Amino acid sequence: MGMIRKSAFAVMGAALTLALAGAAQAQTTLNALFQAQAGYSESDVRAMTDAYLKMHPDVQIKLEFVPYESLHDKITLAAGSGQGYDVVLFDVIWPAEFAENKILLDVTDRIDAKERDAVETGAWTSTQYKGRDFGMPWSADSKYLFYNKDMLAKAGITELPKSWDDVMKDAAIIKQKGIAEYPIVWSWSQNEAAICDYALLMQAFGGKWTDDAGKPAFQTGGGLEALKFMQKSVKDGLTNPNSTQYLEEDVRGVFSSGKAAFALNWSYMYDLAQNSTKDSQITGKVGVMAPPGVPGISTIATVNGAQGLGIPANTKNADAAWSYIQYLTSPEVETKYSGSSPPIWKTYFKDAIAKNPPNVDLIKAQDASFNALFNRPSVPDYQQFSARLQQALQQALLGQATPEDALKSAAADLSSK
Incomplete structure (x- = not known):
């Protein structure tokens, strides 16, 4: 009886060890959708993502890049299928539709007051609908x-x-x-x-x-x-x-x-x-x-050519998705890649103009434009x-x-x- 009990405990112990090892090795996989032209380039996004993964070895991210002309339909079709993406890039013209049709999660409560105040005011219009936030602004641009x-x-x-x-x-x-x-x-x-x-x-x-x-x-x-x-x-x-x-x-x-x-x-x-x-x-x-x-x-x-990064409503990895979005939209990352697309952060323009870099004319043009961004109609x-x-x-x-x-x-x- 004692031997049987010891053997049973040994088997249970081995199983528990294997389960814990498996849990330690388990990874969260995020599927992320971006556009293939304008704004941050594909190589930019891949470099940002590689840096994020080095800090989060428990996460795997599968990137997909499509032409802008395909982006909207990719997002809506994935939502209709009940599976698909965990992070999506979306245009300033889509929050009304995506909010009304519950395609994106409402992330208003994930954004604190300090963060909200630090972002260019005009940038928030790219991700809001009826006073609620459906993503984090990214690449707040104009022509x-x-x-x-x-x-x-x-x-x-x-x-x-x-x-x-x-x-x-x-x-x-x-x-x-x-x-x-x-x-x-x-x-x-x-x-x-x-x-x-x-x-x-x-x-x-x-x-x-x-x-x-x-x-x-x-x-x-x-x-x-x-x-x-x-x-x-x-x-x-x-x-x-x-x-x-x-x-x-x-x-x-x-x-x-x-x-x-x-x-x-x-x-x-x-x-x-x-x-x-x-x-x-x-x-x-x-x-x-x-x-x-x-x-x-x-x-x-x-x-207003700003875009946003949002979380599809049917994701099972909302917290991991938000962590990735927070990294991509952080001041440090956006400043590093400011040559491709202007950051959304107020401090960037003041600091950048003071340093008088070779592209200062572009930075001044961006700063002037962001004070008067003209929106396309926000209709569902x-x-x-x-x-x-x-x-x-x-x-x-x-x-x-x-x-x-x-x-x-x-x-x-x-x-x-």
């Missing part, structure tokens, strides 16, 4: 006006443009002198990229998305003037006509090859165009500024809203409809839904 210093010098242009009218006048001089056939390049493909450029110009011309009753208002006032401006720049031969097919990476390619004097793009283009001999033929010749406004209406023009059916407006912009830019008719038709369709 900036990049210019080729050599081209402006060859044209005899010594002052930077103070308005969009000045930009057009400078572009006309550059074209007339044969320095660039099409001095300006934009991302005006029938895509969200075009909405971003349109939003920036809409702010410049004093437009608004909706009226006080929530009905479309972009078809009048500044919204209409912005599209007229866009269409005229194409008709006048100042805008590269291929802009109607371009996304941001296409814009970077044209500008970095020295074929455009002006380009509108996100922060990420600066380092690649100015410093990378692999990616650019105009290194050392790149200037950047906050986009100008329209006299009597605005001084600068912006578009944003995807449908944007798609219909993209179509209207494309029709006007291709000369298939007047700006008035294109926007009026889009407004009527959206009002009926």
Whole structure:
């Protein structure tokens, strides 16, 4: 009897030892979804993640990168399947939809007051809906006006443009002198990229998305003037006509090859165009500024291109996911990779400008823009809203409809839904 009892205890002890060993070796696996272009590069995210994993050997992270155009559907389809991601990158235009459909967890209570106060105020709009937080802001960006210093010098242009009218006048001089056939390049493909450029110009011309009753208002006032401006720049031969097919990476390619004097793009283009001999033929010749406004209406023009990192509602690893998000969005990590995307932290800009680094012009442009970020409409059916407006912009830019008719038709369709 004693031998049997001892043997039983020995077996139980061995089993317990194995179980404890297994528990010690068990890892939490996080599936994380990011975009493959703009903002932090894939190599940036992989380097950040490797650093995090060294501090958390009990965690494994599987990274997936997709084009921006696929990001929204990847997130929503995974939510519908009941399985998928633990961390997702999401755009500033999606919190309303994701909150209403319970796709992302409400993380308001995970953010303390000190942390909230330390982040740029405008950045929070990228992750909030109805006063609640559905992620942590990351990559609080806007678009900036990049210019080729050599081209402006060859044209005899010594002052930077103070308005969009000045930009057009400078572009006309550059074209007339044969320095660039099409001095300006934009991302005006029938895509969200075009909405971003349109939003920036809409702010410049004093437009608004909706009226006080929530009905479309972009078809009048500044919204209409912005599209007229866009269409005229194409008709006048100042805008590269291929802009109607371009996304941001296409814009970077044209500008970095020295074929455009002006380009509108996100922060990420600066380092690649100015410093990378692999990616650019105009290194050392790149200037950047906050986009100008329209006299009597605005001084600068912006578009809120911030993104957020959120936790899908169906995750089983919310705490581990939040730990990873907190690391990625920390001041130390974001400052280290500030060449790719601007940090969300207030102290960064003050400290960075004081140090006067080589990219100080970009930092100043970012600091100025973040005080006046212009949002795209926060509506639960944003995807449908944007798609219909993209179509209207494309029709006007291709000369298939007047700006008035294109926007009026889009407004009527959206009002009926």
